[in-house]
Amino acid sequence: MNIIGPFMAGCRALAASLPNRCLLCHQQVAAPGSGICLTCLQTCLYRTPVCLGCGRKLTILARYCGGCLTTRPLPVIAPASYHSLLGPLIPRIKYQAQFAAMPPLVTALVQQVNALHAAEVIPIPQVLIPVPLHPRRLRQRGFNQAWLIARMLGQQLQLPVADGVLQRVVATLPQTGMDGRARRRNLRGAFRVMDKFPYQRIALVDDVVTTGTTVDEIARTLAPWTPDIQVWCLARAEAPGV
Template identity: 55%
Template structure:
């Protein structure tokens, strides 16, 4: 079984020299997706940090999310705006070529929101963990790969020994909102003390936010402020 560090070492060797979307040649400083295709797929309008819906003006939350005190989700693009397919390929086809360019886009989005005063830079980051059985089957945790890249580029500690997935839950895809919440109830647990005040939870994709909300609940019990970072945000208006 290939380990996560091994995958990272292989990353540089497997990056294509053509854009996965338009198939035009890209420079050696780029990877996976060219700047033209990338920029065309990034958010072009303000979006709510709670649910991802488009808004006329950039504020933290839409009216609905203000009432529910939603988690703030930092993402550079919507899942259905062109890049979601390639984010999904990281998990399902081990297509790691898009990770670095997408992480860079996420970092730019993060700095923009920090300048606007909507989020603060966290002190540490933590990846959404896989259950040990699922990790053995897949050979890697895509959220951890994204978090590792963010950790290196932002020079933030990556905590990978404080949170575990104690239940091997069924995949969330295809479940209703209520079923997703039931599926993840008490699925995670903290196994070490946390001595930080601000944490960013990293995942590849956020849809309803059920997974990251369940993790955030554990940290909130210890009065730790949480935010969420992901490569793409998928709206799911029908999942209540």
Template identity: 55%
Template sequence: MAAVAANLPNRCLLCQQDIIQYSAAKPHTGVCQTCLVAGLYQQEVCLGCGKSMPLLQVYCGHCQHIEPMLVIAPCSYHQGLGELIAGIKYQQQCAPLAALVQVLAVRGMDLAARGLIQLPQVLIPVPLHRNRLKQRGFNQAWLIAKELSAQIGIPMDDSLLVRCVDTKAQAGLNGKQRRLNCADAFTLQRDNPYQRVALIDDVVTTGTTVNEISRLFAAHYTHVQTWCLARAEAPGLL
């Protein structure tokens, strides 16, 4: 099987060009380096709302007053790589997942090295309800968390947080509908032993889901960040 896989075409899903391999130890698949780098943030962004900023800092002026949850993402969903991320979720096209997780890992570790964030103690994938998991067959947030854990050495805990309500899909809902849809949809299955956690998801849009989860951890005085492959910012922020 490995020999067959090695002889299959390895082309970028965005530009269709053959992917140049820079390391034999960890083959690069799904997206070429040129398309990957082109899709990353080309300027500094606020870790609260995603707004472009001239200098690297945690929050923009507006977010400094409200201090929203930190969202760690390497790119905007709207600037090139969103097609790959949607392919993972809706088409089970996971070839670019490791490369996308790698740029997320680099982003998070760089922010930590610069003193803008503290690394979490644990990675917690945003869970699917068992009905949705059965229907889809996999949870992309779990796959991302597993790969990220392997790359940066922070453990994953997929047993603490569960989705207890089978909510509607968030796509197509406005902000108020999203909040109502996610209200009381999650629960903690046991006592929370952590002081710093990172919620892992594929995309953060309005932040409704992760904010609802954060409310559970806030009751335990736990600091919550979100790490995701991309951020779908409000129009005009970039």
């Protein structure tokens, strides 16, 4: 990870040079490099409680809707839907190294986590674990967006980031266009725990959760060590009809 220091310095320099314009409405924003104005951000965030299993709207704040109570899927905490106006901004972080949207979305995620914890819907984890990239993909891209998000979350929530205990040992194919069965086959055996794992409560961190196949495979890999796994992301893509 010796590229991270210079990379983060480059991120700070880039943020400082960004025009003070909202990426969505192009109006001026108050803080340099903040990327999204408060009005646009509030418009795109969830306005009602949502089920942490499927993303369905709820009338009261709870962990799961009635349907998810029976299956209890991995809880996914996100401040917004990927199908909102924020959705197109997230791939720019990963594929174009455009980071201006990341700070306000991370702050919105922190607020969502704090609200759910205050309502006793979720516990605060002991550690944050970014979804890892295969070393080959990391060299090609130059950074892991999940690690950058986890680092910002850790700073705001005073939580450690465990980097290296989970590694991606299979260079999987890109999953765009794959159905659920193909995604599961593609990811089978892709992750490995590389060190002692003393944590009972963890939060996996990623930029976006779509089908959930990646985090489900990681949870299966970590199941012998930890009984309490959450997923934190900047946005989630709910299933059609939700």
